[in-house]
């Protein structure tokens with residue numbers, strides 16, 4: 001149904017490359033247009049949760065992911081003021097495994113697989129209008145031109161939160177630590193290269209630009225965490241080149257498809273990073289879009305794709321937005337929340353993973 005169709009994909013991020021690969025595997029002839037002069041192998045770590053890993057397995061990238069990714073053993077909520085673990089939730093029995101991956105590695109494995117499948121990647125080409133093709137996939141990220149063409153302009157709302165991302169050389173066990181402090185939190189996890197990925201979030205009124213390329217002074221990051229425990233202070237002292245980005249709430253795009261256009265990933269549904277789902281939802285989009293088009297063709301497949309995705313991504317985005325409030329508690333509510341987490345970890349250690357089953361257990365390729 002999609003075989004032999006001409007497909008133009010705008011954007012070579014994870015959403016664009018995964019969709020290009022999935023459609024090429026269905027026999028489509030695919031070109032990817034990327035505005036950057038080279039494939040943007042920038043960025044720090046990503047958490048590939050089982051729902052995203054299932055798509056990568058389906059795309060034939062399971063072994064490459066195993067080679068480059070690090071299997072996560074646990075998620076550990078930490079008291080960022082004392083440095084003590086509040087509890088520990090086991091991830092080691094997830095199937096497929098939950099992994100920590102460097103974004104450049106994931107981009108590289110997707111781009112390599114695309115080229116092997118005959119996908120043409122055209123660099124240094126910024127799309128301002130829809131290219132000629134049977135199908136145009138708008139995978140152009142948070143500032144999507146394609147979303148604007150389908151939906152008009154929407155003004156994102158500053159959430160009152162900014163985030164720094166950085167990597168440092170540091171050995172750490174294969175677990176995601178969530179260091180919780182009043183009005184702030186820091187997530188750390190190791191990558192297979194021996195680096196530790198750090199994302200630090202602060203509530204503040206002064207907003208920062210939304211984007212992935214804004215370098216900041218490491219002193220600003222350290223100044224935001226003067227009361228952090230010694231272990232965190234030590235990590236922050238090692239940060240040399242942090243990037244800062246402002247966290248904005250975008251509405252899910254009302255229109256994702258026309259008779260020859262589909263939006264995927266952040267272009268359709270930007271999410272806050274507090275559930276680690278930006279890349280995973282983009283991977284799910286790629287699989288669902290390719291399968292709907294293979295089964296139903298363009299005319300029926302495109303609306304079915306949007307219908308299949310909207311409720312799920314809306315739920316994931318709401319869950320991500322709620323997490324920051326839980327991490328940032330202060331005063332008596334913080335004490336009560338930590339006691340509750342500790343009790344949950346003792347009495348029902350699998351309850352956390354059970355509660356995440358709707359997210360991690362989903363199979364977009366089924």
Ligand SMILES: Cc1cc2nc3c(=O)[nH]c(=O)nc-3n(C[C@H](O)[C@H](O)[C@H](O)COP(=O)(O)OP(=O)(O)OC[C@H]3O[C@@H](n4cnc5c(N)ncnc54)[C@H](O)[C@@H]3O)c2cc1C
Nearest residue numbers: 011013014015035043044126127140141212265266278279
């Ligand atoms: C450079 C970069 C670094 C990132 N670093 C991190 C990170 O460290 N941690 C993290 O959690 N997430 C990071 N992300 C975001 C994360 O990868 C995405 O949220 C998620 O993977 C969904 O991806 P996407 O493909 O929908 O969008 P994106 O990953 O944003 O990809 C969109 C792509 O489209 C291209 N593009 C945009 N407009 C046009 C146009 N008009 N014409 C042609 N090309 C266009 C962009 O250059 C980009 O390559 C980063 C994104 C980028 C672009």
